Amino acid sequence: MSEIRHIVFDIGKVLIHYDPELPYRRLIPDEEKRRWFFAEICTPEWNIEQDRGRTWEEAEALLIADYPDEAENIRGFRRNWHEMVPHAYKESVAIMETLIDQGYDVTMLTNFASDTFIEARERFTFLARPRGVTVSGDIRAIKPDRAIFDHHVTAFGLDPKATIFIDDSAKNVEGARAAGWNAVLFTNAETLRKDLVGYGIEI
Structure with a gap:
């Protein structure tokens, strides 16, 4: 297993709550x-x-x-x-910010309409902390399509084998793996911590 250098977070239902x-x-x-x-x-x-x-x-x-x-x-x-989108998941956000503070290359990859993402970024200031984000509405490709993962790799100069993706959707996790990434299914912050330890990432 390659050493993980790049950590990519989904946003909805991983960092912020979403319920229509x-x-x-x-x-x-x-x-x-x-x-x-x-x-x-x-x-x-x-x-x-x-x-x-x-x-x-x-x-x-x-x-x-x-x-x-x-x-x-x-x-x-x-x-x-x-x-x-009434609130953030504080424990997940804390994990993300700790990873940034520890020197990991953290970015975000999200299925989000362009205008609602702008609104979310204004409300949830921690979304500005990662190095950058790929928003599906901006590039007109959505997870789990291979194109959005390849776009993110190119846009941010990632090594897929040294990348781990965190998403609440099993289909998106499988999409990332099909693109050559490591990926884990998000269920809660405690489980995420354990999953990251399994990849040699201590928080």
């Missing part, structure tokens, strides 16, 4: 209708296209054309996005 249900418990109080709304209208498949670079205006127009009666709820996704 949070504002919709207020916007659509009825649980059954809310479940239907996320299953049929503002689906994960719809949302990921904003992470790939589609504009919110285009995304909203596509749905409103088919569901005009839900126009306000559809627009509510972007309008209330800030409520979906």
Whole structure:
């Protein structure tokens, strides 16, 4: 195993909490209708296209054309996005900042719409501490596609064999491994510490 020099963090559900249900418990109080709304209208498949670079205006127009009666709820996704990311995971952030302080090369690789990432970076100042970030919405490629991992390697001069990626999605972890990276599945900070020790990284 090559010595790990580069550590790459995902952001959502690793460093900051994300839950689209949070504002919709207020916007659509009825649980059954809310479940239907996320299953049929503002689906994960719809949302990921904003992470790939589609504009919110285009995304909203596509749905409103088919569901005009839900126009306000559809627009509510972007309008209330800030409520979906209410707080950071302090223990995960502490791990990341400790790794930076220890001299590791830390970057971030995230599926994020360009504009909401700008908003997140303004709210969560620790996102400025790593050397840099690849935002899917900026380059129009998303995890787990090989292209985004190769882009990150080139953009930041990484050696894939000396890189470890931390993500909460098993598909993204497998995508990183397919690109020649080391990768671990994030579940919580305590487990992450143990996983990093397994790669010779003491925190």
